[in-house]
Amino acid sequence: MGEESPPLQYSKKSVRKVGKKLAHSSGMTLRDLSPDDYEVFVAWRRAHIGPLQNALDEVRGAIPKHDDDIILVGRLKRAESIVRKLQRKGRRHCLDRLGDIAGVRLILRDNATVENVANKLINGCGFELLHDYINHPAESGYRGIHLKRCYPPTLTIPDNSVDVKSLPVEVQVRSHPQHEWATAVEAYDNIVFDYSLKNGDGSPEEREFFCVASRLINDASADAPHDRDRLKSLNNKLGIMKKLDGTGDTMYLIRDDKVQLSSADSCLISAQMDQQIVRVTIFHPGHESEAASAYSELERKAKPGEVYLLARACSWESLRRAYPNYYMATDDFNNWLKSELSA
Numbered sequence: 001m002g003e004e005s006p007p008l009q010y011s012k013k014s015v016r017k018v019g020k021k022l023a024h025s026s027g028m029t030l031r032d033l034s035p036d037d038y039e040v041f042v043a044w045r046r047a048h049i050g051p052l053q054n055a056l057d058e059v060r061g062a063i064p065k066h067d068d069d070i071i072l073v074g075r076l077k078r079a080e081s082i083v084r085k086l087q088r089k090g091r092r093h094c095l096d097r098l099g100d101i102a103g104v105r106l107i108l109r110d111n112a113t114v115e116n117v118a119n120k121l122i123n124g125c126g127f128e129l130l131h132d133y134i135n136h137p138a139e140s141g142y143r144g145i146h147l148k149r150c151y152p153p154t155l156t157i158p159d160n161s162v163d164v165k166s167l168p169v170e171v172q173v174r175s176h177p178q179h180e181w182a183t184a185v186e187a188y189d190n191i192v193f194d195y196s197l198k199n200g201d202g203s204p205e206e207r208e209f210f211c212v213a214s215r216l217i218n219d220a221s222a223d224a225p226h227d228r229d230r231l232k233s234l235n236n237k238l239g240i241m242k243k244l245d246g247t248g249d250t251m252y253l254i255r256d257d258k259v260q261l262s263s264a265d266s267c268l269i270s271a272q273m274d275q276q277i278v279r280v281t282i283f284h285p286g287h288e289s290e291a292a293s294a295y296s297e298l299e300r301k302a303k304p305g306e307v308y309l310l311a312r313a314c315s316w317e318s319l320r321r322a323y324p325n326y327y328m329a330t331d332d333f334n335n336w337l338k339s340e341l342s343a
Contacts, residue, residue, distance in 0.1 A: 012096040019095025023086035030300040046292035048102035051151035055169040071107040073322040075311040100170040141214030144174035184333035186325040209234040266291035274305040
């Protein structure tokens with residue numbers, strides 16, 4: 001028998017070419033790519049698995065131990081979100097230079113803890129500050145601190161080889177109120193489909209509603225009574241509370257309760273919004289390539305109302321609390337909103 005052929009290497013140039021095809025054709029999705037281009041996309045995203053795990057391990061070492069309020073998870077960015085970012089008007093993004101394909105989400109008690117841990121990661125672990133959305137909130141109302149660090153790509157996964165020395169991982173550090181707001185926005189996007197309020201979709205009044213809500217939930221309003229009145233007025237017109245409350249925690253969860261999660265497991269979340277079903281399939285260490293391929297294939301065949309995510313978490317509870325929008329479990333935000341609307 002002859003020697004096996006070495007795995008195909010994908011250069012940044014080949015990745016960029018695929019990204020240009022996705023960016024320059026409105027409505028382009030994974031299913032529109034040629035088989036070769038599709039494999040390049042899959043391999044590129046898959047190469048971020050190792051850097052993602054390295055970042056999770058490093059962040060875990062920097063946070064307080066035995067604090068039940070802390071949630072630490074990671075994910076590989078959804079294909080739909082990648083394509084949407086590449087096609088965003090007024091911004092030029094290249095697939096080979098996207099810094100958030102691998103993303104860590106760290107949720108802490110309050111702003112003071114967020115800033116303390118972020119400073120520890122910057123000063124003690126070599127992370128770079130990307131954005132301080134606490135002191136300088138995004139136009140959408142989003143708040144949090146974003147950091148970045150680069151790690152060598154995954155080279156131990158079968159059929160995976162990318163010709164780069166390092167790949168970035170973005171770390172989002174946010175407080176629980178900031179997280180409740182952000183996931184409510186994402187849940188609202190899922191309710192109405194094809195929305196991305198944080199990227200400027202939706203009506204001006206919908207965007208204003210969540211921007212006002214962000215100020216109030218973060219105690220950052222210069223005139224809370226005025227903002228509260230405006231929130232009530234917008235809700236009376238748009239019915240956002242009714243939309244969020246009508247879907248709260250209504251998804252039927254299918255999972256293997258006997259499985260104990262570790263941060264090295266790959267959790268493939270499959271949410272079918274129209275059928276109100278969410279499935280979580282676990283791929284244990286050694287099956288990363290299979291998980292990444294299944295993720296891409298499900299996304300390529302996805303129908304309207306089907307949403308997928310490949311994530312990592314230490315427990316089922318962390319997974320649910322970090323990504324409640326996939327479970328339509330926005331009870332914390334809904335309860336806060338009800339109290340504001342009735343004040």
